[in-house]
Amino acid sequence: MIKIDKEVDVIIVGCGPAGSWCAKRLAEYGVNVIVLDRNEEIGTPVRCGEGFSKTIEERLNLKLPSFCIAQKIDGAFIYAPNGKFVEVKGFGYVLERKMFDKWLAIEASNAGAKILAKSYVYDLIKEKGKIAGIKANIVGEDMEIKGKIIVGADGVESMIAKKAGINTTCSPFLVDSGFEYELANIKLRDEKKLEIFLGNEVAPRGYVWIFPKGKNRANVGVGIVGSNEKGARYYLDKFIASREELRKGSIIEVKGGAIPVGGFLRDMVKENVLLVGDAAHQVNPIHGGGIGEAMTASEIAAKVIKKALDKNDSKVLKEYNTLWYKSRGNTLKKIEKLREIVEKLSDDQLNKLAEALEGEDIYDITHGNYLKLVKTLLKLGFKLAGF
Amino acid sequence: MTSEKILLIDRNKCIRCFGCVAVCPVQALEYSKEGPKWIENRCTRCKICSNFCPVKAIRWA
Structure with a gap:
């Protein structure tokens, strides 16, 4: 007792x-x-992609011990639906939760x-x-x-x-349905970079992520809008099947969860x-x-x-x-509010946006600075409801 | 006499993420060690849970 x-x-x-x-x-x-x-x-x-930004470490004065860290990260590649990417610089980790x-x-x-x-x-x-x-x-x-x-x-x-x-x-529109595999024995573009894939066919109202946890290991997952009937797993399996460097990987963990957005x-x-x-x-x-x-x-x-x-x-x-x-x-x-704008963009519009934005613009957007995004969207001639 | 659909959970597919519990508007799904538990008399068959499920472990029969 x-x-x-x-x-x-x-x-x-x-x-x-x-x-x-x-x-x-x-x-x-x-x-x-x-x-x-x-x-x-x-x-x-x-129930997590295990990404963690260095700004949090600084904000909370944390000293992360190395056994909590699967991989140090120094940036991200963000891919538009047509495969063109923007490189964003940013420091952080993929953790071992x-x-x-x-x-x-x-x-x-x-x-x-x-x-x-x-x-x-x-x-x-x-x-x-x-x-x-x-x-x-x-x-x-x-x-x-x-x-x-x-x-x-x-x-x-x-x-x-x-x-x-x-x-x-x-509400099913205010939550993303997330599903992820931890894969071993895969080829990564750069184990120090997160990879994020956008597109309405790839991940409706969300993204596919590759979060490296070592040279040949990563969390590969997807978040999609919670109201989508096909289910997150459908999109993830489709994505992995289409990538030779991921297809042969071993599944060492299956994870998922609801992500409020x-x-x-x-x-x-x-x-x-x-x-x-x-x-x-x-x-x-x-x-x-x-x-x-x-x-x-x-x-x-x-x-x-x-x-x-x-x-x-x-x-x-x-x-x-x-x-x-x-x-x-x-x-x-x-x-x-930014999410509400970006989620309405078609693949074609996402492609145009990726052409017009630079890495630091994307960094700003994820931190809540939407002036540049709105300016760019207006310049590209997008009609924005509510602005 | 109309018969209402029954919610079935495939425990082999279920990853016990409990997202279905989070999205149910009437608390007709509850946490249990074995996975989500259906409370039939609260359910309105809105299908929000089966749509949400990332692995399609929830079906209606």
């Missing part, structure tokens, strides 16, 4: 990057925090957070109409834990959001429950990256939670909404 505190300050549900980082900060602030993850092993299964997530959990533990794997939270405890804690199966035993504040860091299908009454259901929540807080990470749709709507957003939001959440605990007032938690929108949400909403 596992001995744990049955009453804590903060209960965090989910031990991915959002949950771990929030726990680490809270523990550093002296808060009694417990983290529960439904999987037997933190970091698995992987299993190691990265475990590392974050270890860091949080060392800071004083209590983490429990194989612990599935299935309900909230309500006392006198207020949320007082959680009911969970903790490494095989049903238990109740009381907590002042509950953090839903439990992914895009967040159970905590549903139980708390925060509507986070993804917008639909940000006006209110990510309900009473004493707060959502962070994929549970709060905190993902870049154009490239689908969410690790950095999750950890950035966790920084803000942890500060606000500490303040709420000190003042013994859960209404303080609402400041998280304001602070997050100021820090990231307003930029991500701009990026969502």
Whole structure:
């Protein structure tokens, strides 16, 4: 029988990057925090392309240990439907999420957070109409834990959001369906470059990616609009079959997941429950990256939670909404507008756009600067609704 | 008497990504260790889940 505190300050549900980082900060602030993850092993299964930008490392002052890194990246090739490409410079990594997530959990533990794997939270405890804690199966035993504040860091299908009454259901147009193989024994153009393939036949409202994890290994995956009936796998298998350098590869892992691409929540807080990470749709709507957003939001959440605990007032938690929108949400909403433009382009228009844009323009676009894109589209004579 | 379609999940195809749970507008799909579980009496047969599924593990019969 596992001995744990049955009453804590903060209960965090989910031990991915959002949950771990929030726990680490809270523990550093002296808060009694417990983290529960439904999987037997933190970091698995992987539902991620595993790309990670150096700007996140800098923003959060992270020192990534080498065992978390599968491949260092110094740029990307972005291919238009006709095969013409633009080279973008940018530094980052393709991570080994299993190691990265475990590392974050270890860091949080060392800071004083209590983490429990194989612990599935299935309900909230309500006392006198207020949320007082959680009911969970903790490494095989049903238990109740009381907590002042509950953090839903439990992914895009967040159970905590549903139980708390925060509507986070993804409309099929606001989510991409993702599917990926980790392939070994393949030929890569350049193992230091990400490759991204655009096109309405290649990946409707999304892209195919090759994210190298070594000289001859890569995550090869696709994200497509969630309403598409054919399914992501259909597009990925078609793509791989058409490329000799990928066809003969061995499949060493099969991964997939739902990627929110917008639909940000006006209110990510309900009473004493707060959502962070994929549970709060905190993902870049154009490239689908969410690790950095999750950890950035966790920084803000942890500060606000500490303040709420000190003042013994859960209404303080609402400041998280304001602070997050100021820090990231307003930029991500701009990026969502960009996605709405780019997703309507035909292959022919994408080809023309690729001719007109340069690498640094694309870098700007993924960071929310749409002036150059709009100027270029107008110059090319595209009609833009809503501008 | 009309009979409504039943949702079937091919557990060999399913990759347990739980995206179907995320997109269901009426919480008719739930997480379980074995994979998504269908709650028949909540389902409106909108087919958002089967459209979403990246591996087409969900079908209607």
